Amino acid sequence: MSESSPVKPTLLTLHTDPAFVDPTNLQGVAQELGAAAALAEREGWLEGMVNQLPDYIYAKDLEGRFLFANHAIVVNNGLDHLSQLVGRTDFDFLPHEAAQMATEVERRVAETGIPDFGCEELAFRGEGERWLMITRVPLRDESGTVVGIIGASRDITAQKSAERLAHFLADHDPLTGMANRSLLDRKLKLTVKAAEVGGGGLTLAFLDLDNFKLINDSLGHSVGDQFLKVVATRISELTSDQGSIARIGGDEFVIVLENMDPESCSIRLSEIKKAISDSVMLGGVEVRATCSIGVASYPVDGKTAEDLLASADMAMYRAKELGRDGIVQFSSDMAASARRKLSRTDELRQALLRQELVLHFQPQVDVKKGRIVGAEALVRWNHPKEGLVLPGDFISLAEETGLIVPIGDWVLRTACLSAKAWQDQAIGPIRISVNVSARQFQETGLTETVATALKESGLHPMWLELELTESLIMKDLVGSVAKMHELEKLGVKLAVDDFGTGYSSLGALRRFPLSRLKIDRSFVENIPHDTDDMAITSAIISLAHKLGLEVIAEGVETEEQARFLIESGCDEIQGYLFGRPEPDTIFLAAITNCGR
Structure with missing residues (x-):
């Protein structure tokens, strides 16, 4: 291109959407630019349109000198006016390596006449490093001769950053x-x-x-x-x-x-x-x-x-x-232990499906009335090969694996059904006590589960007592109080199990809607030989009564233990002295024989 006949490009074909210049249309744009000299009077409003585009639109001669650029390029090169850009090359603005790469691509497009679509290039604009998606096509004059190139580029820095972040977060x-x-x-x-x-x-x-x-x-x-x-x-x-x-x-x-x-x-x-x-x-x-x-x-x-x-x-x-x-x-024994635990977990899961779990009931005796007034429901596993498996051999595994929740739900439903069946057999109303595990208590649907068990069995709520461990309710005071009030609204009774083994005080229990305390067997087993345990037990009974709570002691096995507890004012007693946990039929026979 001679200096006496410069080509000043003008864009004639544009998308109405200013957000993007379609790269596939640039060949046509280039042809129209070749005829731009005859349409110079339109330059003003065409350039105004191009300058509204956020994408970079430019034209260069065969030496790589800028002939035209829209406002976006001017601003992103830190310039004030197009005149500061025209006649200059990429080497005036970019690092040498980046400018060299751009020049080689543009030279190839000009020499071959073949457009270069969608090339990603790292550039430096204004504040620093930027990624551009660039399309370049030949710029031709009226005779069709290539006199330069025209390009359109979009800043994809944000997109590249998002891609890098996504790649990083993948790993x-x-x-x-x-x-x-x-x-x-x-x-x-x-x-x-x-x-x-x-x-x-x-x-x-x-x-x-x-x-x-x-x-x-x-x-x-x-x-x-x-x-x-x-x-x-x-x-x-x-x-x-x-x-x-x-x-x-x-x-x-x-x-x-x-x-x-x-x-x-x-x-x-x-x-x-x-x-x-x-x-x-x-x-x-x-x-x-x-x-x-x-x-x-x-x-x-x-x-x-x-x-x-x-x-x-x-x-x-x-x-x-x-x-x-x-x-x-x-150590190798850990692998064997893990395999046993995995196998045991699967067996326990199958036990639920095969109905191998059974309930045994241990009587609770009112010391003043001298008769059975309640029973604690205790789960057993009737294993097809091992026989009757006690809870100490599977409850901790159930807690660890989460199976305690469906097991606990089954115990609750079955206990309610049993208690209602006893009433229907004219045995009379007997309170049924059911242990609630920590995992069960944390379940958001516990209240609904209890309500459903009562409704399906027909058992009146006053005959159901839920036993909660001391450590469980003290772990989250606010949450425990709220959930216990929900359960209380159903009409069920609430008791603290294993009292004395945790870190609460009787005064702290005022916050809970409780009806009874159960003294842990660890305090009972050494009576009458351990005077400290005897003193603690007496104090618990006395203070509990002052708070309006009834007291039951578990693990009572001897006449001496029973005598001391009765003399100390304990309301109810539970233990082998009065009956072991037995299946439903044996428990009913015991009640019938002793006339409750």
């Missing part, structure tokens, strides 16, 4: 920035392979915070999140040289230590455990938590990434079982 925990389970699985497989080939040491630790839920529940999730960040930082500081870390769950972390001997690993993990236990001030509150760590070593405890994770996980749970705040190395 990282958004709260701590650590690797997540997905990235851990991939990296751990490579690490195990490297250890297999190179023979280096590899230790995997599974770390779980102890009672982290209490921090969330008492201080709020915001403080809980802050504490997790602190924990992540402390672990990272102690593993950055020879290890890596991932957060794979709410309060679960996995630590991978490489090329360290067992003693060094043990020391490092002890340092991590100690660092986590150090308190920190968050929101004006001192926050502290311990952790349980399970350890597995390659290749002894697992030859694959999956096996190492499983072994460390089992060891961590053993640390929990041993009292928390500890470090446990995996």
Whole structure:
């Protein structure tokens, strides 16, 4: 293009939507620009339209000099007017490498006459690095000769940032920035392979915070999140040289230590455990938590990434079982124990479906009336191979696996049906007591479950008593009070089970809508030999009566124990002295024979 006959491009074909210039239409736009000299009088309003577009529209000659650019390009190059841009090249505005790349693409388009659609390029505009989606087509004059290029580009920086964030979050925990389970699985497989080939040491630790839920529940999730960040930082500081870390769950972390001997690993993990236990001030509150760590070593405890994770996980749970705040190395017996637990859990789940659970009833005797006034419903498992399995052998597993909720619901329904059946057989009204587990009590639908059991059985609410453990109701005072009032509105009675084993006081019980206290068997079993237990028992009975509560003592097995309790004013007694837990038919026979 000669200097005596410059081509000043003008856009004639535009989309009515100013948000985007269609790249596929740029070839036609280029042809119209070639005829722009004959239509110069329209330049004013056409340029005005182009200048409203947020996308960058420009034209260059064959030397790469700007012939035209809309307002968006002028502004994003930090200029005040188009005249400051015309005649200059990308080398005047961009780093040399970026300018060189743009020039090569534009030269190829001009030489071949073939448009370049949808090219992503990193550019520098104004405040810094920007990503652009650029389309370039040949600019032709009236004769069809290529005299330059015309381009349109859109700023896709925000889109690229979103893509980078999405890519990061696919492999990282958004709260701590650590690797997540997905990235851990991939990296751990490579690490195990490297250890297999190179023979280096590899230790995997599974770390779980102890009672982290209490921090969330008492201080709020915001403080809980802050504490997790602190924990992540402390672990990272102690593993950055020879290890890596991932957060794979709410309060679960996995630590991978490489090329360290067992003693060094043990020391490092002890340092991590100690660092986590150090308190920190968050929101004006001192926050502290311990952790349980399970350890597995390659290749002894697992030859694959999956096996190492499983072994460390089992060891961590053993640390929990041993009292928390500890470090446990995996051993082969843990795998056998885990298999037994898994098998037992499946058996228990099938027991519900096959109706292998049964209820036994233990009488509760009114000492003044001298007759049976109530019964506690106690679940048993009629195992097809093992016979009658007592609750001590499966209730803790049910609690751990969550099966306690359907089991508890079944006990409640069955107990209500039994009590109503007794009444229908002219035995007379007998109060039925049912234990409510911690998991059941936490269920939002507990009140509805109780109401349904009463409705389906036809049992009047006054003959149903729900026993709640002392530690359960004291764990969340506000929530416990609210839920207990809901249950009270149904008309059922509420009792505190195992009183004296927790950390509440009789005064604190004023807040709860209770009708009775049950003195724990641990205070009864040493009567009359332990004077301290006798004094505590007498005090509980006396103070409970002052609060308007009745008292029942469980675990009564001797005449001496019964005599002392009666003399101390205990209202009811339950224990082997008056009857063991028995099936429905035997319990009914006992009531009939003794005339209640």
